[in-house]
Amino acid sequence: MTDLSWAQVSARRLARHGLSARTSPESPPGAEGVADVVSAMCGAHAQVASAAELSIGLRVPGATRALVRQALWTDRTLVKTRGPRGTVHLLAAADLPMWIGALTAIPPPSWEQSRHLLTPEQTGQVLAAMGDALAEAELTTAELTEEIVARTGPWAGERVMEAFQDLWPRWMAAMATASRAGVICFGPTRGRAITYTSPTRWLPGFAPMAGHAALTDLARRYLFAYGPATPAQFAKWLAAPVRWATSLFDSIDLAEVTVEGAQAWVAANDTDFPTDPPSGLRLLPYFDAYAVGCHPRERLYPGVAAERALARGQAGNFPVLLVDGVVSGVWHQRRSGRAIHVTVEPLQALDPGRRRELEDEVDRVGQILEGRAALTIGTVSVGPHA
Template sequence: MRSMSVAERRARVGVRHRLATAERADDVNEIVRSLVVLHATDPATVFLSIAARSRVLEPGHVEKALYEDRTLLRMLAMRRTMFVAPLELVPALQGSCADALAHKQRKTYGRLIDQAGVIEGDISSWLAEVEAETHQALLTAGAATGAQLSKLVPRLRTQIDAAPGKSYSKPTSITTWILVVLGAEGRIVRGRPNGSWSSSQYTWAPIESWLPAGIPELSAEQARVELVRKWLYAFGPAPVSDIKWWTGWTLGEVRKTLAQIDTVEVDLEGVTGLVLADDVDPEPAPDPWVALLPALDPTPMGWQARDWYLGSHGPALFDRNGNVGPTVWSDGRIVGGWAQRPDGEIVWRLLEDIGTEAEARIEAEAARMTTWYGEVRPIPRFRTPVERELTS
């Protein structure tokens, strides 16, 4: 069994995740493909993840790819998490994750509507009618907010109490439910938000405005194979447990998928990992590098087993639900955390000694990111101990 050291894995991170200085790119789509997808639960993450891996890109370049060229698309996928994906990967994400999510959410919402007793007749047929009417309204309007759609489609204003008898009980309209199902099903997409690039007040658009013929269909089996193969190139080598965690699939689904991919086992310093069979050659170590990665960046969120790049820093840099905050990286490992203060200053805290030369590189990177933010002051969706301390 071939051995792959921690040093080799860290070199791959620097090169394949475009964090090493020489590997940075000035093509938004190229950067996203390098990471398979970008986390998008926090809208700012998308922009800051690209900023960390580019040389001259600005927020406007990212907005152009998202909303004008439309080569990127926001969608719910693995673990019911929001991602930004290259358009060519959307069928794989749809077939491997989103279709099952749409089915699950429609079933859940249908049960809640049925329990509320506000609709007579077949709930499934009623929901299908409302979904079709909402999709058609978007085709006609081109783009609209949820509030605007609820005026165009009166049945979206149907009130449901999802927790009757509870202290937090509060009737709410089904607008969000319908939009979630249509989005997961790939019939509508989140478009340009109202406000700055860090805003999450999205408008909605029909999928036809991104893909005129809709999302090409892939079987769940084909879709899983394509997705795992891309993940292994970007994030491998890794244990099977990391693949299971990242995808959110059952262990059986992961093993069935891996059986169709040519992989080999490697020794990850005492743990068995997998790598693509044609990707076992060592990755030459890049020149020394540093990076300031945002909260929920796909690199630190790419693996479940994190000791080889995180060390003992987890409690300071992750929240209680496992969401990573802003992290400082040096040569393939996390060495500290950082934050943006209300006045725009970028501040950081090192959690280990990395030497004066690396610290100087961090200072230069912080200055670059200060310029990149401009007047925007996003607060991370999930706050972590170090980020809170640095901004207090």
């Protein structure tokens, strides 16, 4: 059995996430290149839109937030929907059949409000009404509520769903189910209002993959980006039962390895690892896929990094300074017009070479976000993102 060092694992993950040594593009990046990167990282968390744009831009040499927006809203090579863990993600549109096939095959979480607020028959009615209303439209929540109520009945509009110290219409309890089923995705914002539309506008003729085939494909992609990994780590990434994930791993052709003695798995045809150590410095934004998806946490967030950069053990709530593949600090940005004030709190002293790398990275953050970034090294006083 192959025994790997953490350095080998870290170096491979950095390379596959596009976070290794940066190179200048030979030609301007395009929307297809953006989609390829998002596909390779198994989606970009997009609850914070600017964080998703930065997360992707850091992995595409020469990219800016404008290119990410072009891929999403103009070229439609990205789609904004709910992905792993039911959280808002940007996914490669070409991968949507796999994602929907896989997400509908995962055991649904017991805490979903649709189980308590809607009967199975009502859920089916809401999904059908959504699909009809959104086929050729981009609707706000209020507009979609009106359309669903008109197609189902007043019960769908009853404000009974508790959310953020407010009450939402009953039909919204089916939102997670609708997203998993590929009935609904996000449209472009209208002013400050969120809109929803149909994924078929991104992929005409869209049809989900069969469940087990989709899950097999997704597991292999996950292991490509985040492996070696265990079924428990895959289950955590998806918010799925560990026993279910173990059964899925048992059904796939995988190779067992150890990482400094700890058991893990990779795809059977993907057992090559680099010999060069991980290197480079990166500023990863909120909920960056690398910071959230890589395990074990004690390796990625060693020592004091776990205390400073995790929120009750949860990753992603702080933007992190990544040095040679491990979390080595936190950071925060504050924007005023085109000026972007970046404060970085390293957890150890930076020598002159690292300081230059950090200054270059801050410049890159400014370029991606289409502003002028300035660096301050000091304490980050902002708490974790919810």
